[in-house]
Amino acid sequence: MYNDTHNNANYWLEMLRSPEVSDRLVAVKSLQHLGDEEAIDSLILALKDENFNIQKIAINALGEIANPIAVPALLECLASSDTEIRGEALSALNDLVSTEHLSLLLDSLNHNNIYLQLNILILLRKIHDIKSLPYIIQFFNSENADLREAAITTLRYLNQVEKCPEALALIFDSNPTVRRVTALTLGYLQDTEVISILNQALTSDSDWQVRRNAAKSLAIHENDQAISALEIALGDEHWQVRKSAAQTLQKIPHIKVLPALIKALTDESADVRKEVAIALGDLGHPDAINALQQSLDDLDKEVAIQSLRAIKKIQESIKSSTHD
Template sequence: MTLSLVTSTPPEAADAVARLADADPNVRRVALLALADLGDPDLVPSFIAALRGDASPDVREQAAQVLAEWERDDVVQALAAALNDTEETVREAAARSLSQLKDPRSAYILLPWAERPEPFVREAVLRSLRELRCPEAFAVADHALSDSAPALRLEAIAVLGWLKDPRALPALAALSASDPDAQVRHAAVGALGFAAANDDTVVTALLTALSDDAWQVREQAAATLGKLRSPRAGGPLVAALEDPYWQVRLRAVRALGQLRHAEAAAPIAALLRHSISNLRKEAALALGELAARATLPALQSASQDADPDVRKAARIAIAQIEQTTS
């Protein structure tokens, strides 16, 4: 089945429009590209018609890609419907185009699709709703947190993280500590970054995450604790400086600097001799924030480090300490 539908045909598009009815699907696909290059909104109905009814999956996939250039109600509706296409390539192309939506009004077209039974449809719709920050998306995302599919829980967490709705914090805190999937725990820990520093439920969950089996979760927990600047986090973050993964240590160093946790000065100074240059650099910068004069000899040595970034960080830290404590 081939389709060609336009409300009006610009003279320069006539040949390409005619080729939309060609028997060869590759000719039709190339015609779509030629028409898309014109950027004429009057041609959008032809692209929608190709997406909905062309017999070739390649043509439907191309139509889904082309339609990413137009954000209007009929396009969003057609792309959402294409999430149920019989061909995986078409479904994925439609999902990619929907993920590029920027107009918050598009969310209201997508919301009914977020409750479809097909997991792929719901995942794609939640991914598209993420940056639209539609308050009404809270309910569907919150409901999806309990879905059995980890991929859907991940998309739901992302939506709630963008919305920054305090109602989501208890559920996100629970997931960060107990979800069976490490990627979900990691995402939940990161999404908690908009909580208040005195939110005991959230801080307790993040401190628990500092002991997670997955180092990536521990790393994210350290980063989020630094962002929240909770006074309760100082001691546990100092303990995290002994983590077997340098990536976790680095985040803990950065967080302790943000917290201005004075008791961390000595253990952070010891990291100036670590074999990983990125960790040495972060340690130097954190010491500048802590402004402990006792660490100046260690920083003076670090100012001669073999790595230029470490040397620069050490010089910056020395200047900060001297300015702060003079």
């Protein structure tokens, strides 16, 4: 019968060996439609086809079947010269890989193919295993900036990693993208030099995104040693850096920055003024009330709202301390 023949994976397997691309396309699409375990071996064979469209269909089909047995074959697709093939394979693998594939992934990092290495580093973020650390560190000194960026980003996803001295130097990398992701990753490390390094990046890096990310990481650490750097950052030339500095000062309220915060209430950016008003409310010092009252007339409604909330918060704090 027609259905018996055309639903048989062996039939389509033979057709995949046809010299005609059109025949092979029909075969792989039929296998995709079949969508069961019997089709897996044939679909894995189709991954080797010279035609990229056939490969893509096979990858999607294997992703839909979702049997981990296809993981080794799909990993090979990550080394493809075709961007779409790599993207489809990565998407399928992201749903398939688990801790049981860790050794396979780490072994794949030894292959001298940048595409494969980049994608393996991305997949390791899903597994979170600290056993990956020595393998990731080796890419910190790679000549390829994309590999350095991928490695330092992956470090952020590993469980139980509190210190990594090898990562610190990447905050001074020649590539700004590498420095940006490093600044974010340092928010999750506890090395003794981290705060001073982030302070330096916040106040001195030439790239505003690095400075902004450094401020965000300092918010995670909530360390008073960052106060002076954050005070400087309130006057940064880029509004997003000033905004992030104000947000971080909400986490680390300190009387030292009161004058700088009051000055920043007149910042040209409404986003900055809003965060500064919140920071002043968190600081809770009565000397900020007059400046906040002037901000009640701010042209930006949200700034005015946050200024009013800050005033009330300070007044409540004063009442509370009076009763004590």
